[in-house]
Amino acid sequence: MERLVSVIVPVYKTEQYVERAVASILTQNYGNIEVLLVDDGSPDASGDICERLAASDARIRVIHKPNGGLSDARNVGLELAAGDLITYMDSDDFWVDDPWMLARLVRIINDHWADFDFLIYNYKQYYQQDNQFVANAPYPDQQLVALDKYDKFSYFAQRGHFPMSAWSKLIKREFLQSNGIRFIKGIYAEDIPWFVELLDKCRNFVVVNDYFYIYRKQVPEAITSGFSYKKYDDLIFIVEHCVKGVADGSYSSRLAEMVYAFMAYEYSILIAQFIHIGQDVKSKYADWLHRYVWLLDYSFSRKVRLVRLCLKTLGFNITAHLLNWYIRKHVNRNL
Secondary structure, X not given: OOOOEEEEEXXXXXOOOHHHHXXXXXXXXXXXXXXXXXXXXXXXXXXXXXXXXXHHOOOEEEEEEOOOOHHHHHHHHHHHOOOOEEEEOOOOOEEOOOOOHHHHHHHHHHHXXXXXXXXXXXEEEEEOOOOEEEEOOOOOHHHHHOOOHHHHHHHHHHHOOOOOOHHHEEEEHHHHHHOOOOOOOOOOOOHHHHHHHHHHHOOOEEEEEEEEEEEEEOOOOOOOOOOOHHHHHHHHHHHHHHHXXXXXXXXXXXXXXXXXXXXXXXXXXXXXXXXXXXXXXXHHHHHHHHHOHHHHHXXXXXXXXXXXXXXXXXXXXXXXXHHHHHHXXXXXXXX
C-alpha cells in the first residue's frame, strides 16, 4: 500500500489564495494523501472556504483553532496528522501543475527509506504582479545524493543559500515525532532553528532538483513583507539560540561550525536591516552586532566573505546600505 502523505496547510487571511493552494494538492495523482487545513483563527472568510472545500473532498480535514501564529498552526497540524510522510504548504502558495510530481518524490524517498529521514525539493518564485515564474538555482543532484549530511550542509553554506523553508521538504513523521522536532512558537523566520534541528537529528537527507513548489511573492499581507522591530528581534533571538546550541554542545562538532556559517548569513541580513533602526535604540542594536561580528569569520560562502571585506574596508554604515540595496534588488524584489 502507498504511504500516506499528510499535507499541513496553516490558513490565515488567505481567502484569495487558499482554494488554488488546495486545488494544486488535489490534482496530484498520488493516491494516498490527506490535507489538513489548520484555520489559525482567521478573521476573513478563509475558515468558511476551508469547510466548503472539506465538504467536497473526503481527503480534506479542517482544524479550527485560536490564532497562535504559523509555528503553532504547523505544530497542531503535525499532532493531528496520520501520514507516514509530512509536507507543509503555506496557504498563499501552490504546487506545480504536474500531477505525477508527488508520486515521484515519494518513490525517491522510498528508495532511500533506510538511510534518509527527509527529502528536499526545489521551488520557483511566482511574482504575481508580473505574472512571472523565476526558478531557484538548481541543485547538483548527482553530487549531493552520495554525500553525507555534513558535506551536503557544507555545500549549502558555500553556496550561501540554505533550503530551510518547511514547505521545501518531504519528511518522515516518525522522525519528527521521535525527536520532538517542532517550530518555536511566536517568532518570525521559525524555519531557521527548525531546519538546524532537522539537520542535527537526521541520519541523512536526499536533495532532488524537481521544481515542485511555487512560492508566491508580492503578497501585501505576507508576514515576510517589510521591516519591523519584532522581525529584527526574532532574528537576533534565532542567532543567539543557535549559537547557544553550539556552546551547550547540542550539535555535533562537525555541524557546529556549519551552524556558525549559517548564522553568519543571518547576521549579514541584520546588518542590512540596521538602516531601519531608529536613533533612540540604535546604540543597543549596534552593541549587539559588534558582539557577534565574529560570526563573519565562518565565511564559507563568497557572499559572507564579501560582507566581511566591506566591513573592514568601507565601514559599517556603507556596508549596511550596500547590503540593504542588494537585498531589495536581488532578493526581495518587492516581496
